[in-house]
Amino acid sequence: MPTSEPIDIFKERLKAARALRGLNQAELAAKAGLPPASVSHFESGPRKPSFDNLKALATALDVTTDYLLGRADTPEASAATVGRLHRDLGKLTEQDLKLATEFVDLLVKRGIKEGE
Structure with a gap:
């Protein structure tokens, strides 16, 4: 119960x-x-x-x-954040999308280094 x-x-x-x-x-x-x-x-x-x-x-x-x-x-609110990011991707220029991708890669690498 x-x-x-x-x-x-x-x-x-x-x-x-x-x-x-x-x-x-x-x-x-x-x-x-x-x-x-x-x-x-x-x-x-x-x-x-x-x-x-x-x-x-x-x-x-x-x-x-x-x-x-x-x-x-x-x-x-990770699901909400992911939903918002996905929803707003179409609003970015190709150059901004490339910059955003590079920034996410940088954050992921930083997180990996901090976890070592």
Whole structure:
């Protein structure tokens, strides 16, 4: 039997992500475009956010919806970042794309050297 119900996981994750980002409920609500009472209800009551509100909260907190829902263990929005990078590739010129590729290569090499 699971130790936490899914709604409990969501409430816990929402509070943890908000604390991680150093936001109070009103600040998170403003960032997500929601009424402050909504964030309070999501964190303390049985109320669940709509899909659109879930996405808004995840975006405002820079975490994945999977993290908020308990489907991922880390709050990093790597999937969102990858999606954004992929989406914006078409906006780059060929020269900018080459520069971006070289920069990513440099970061990867730096990460490998730091891990040695």
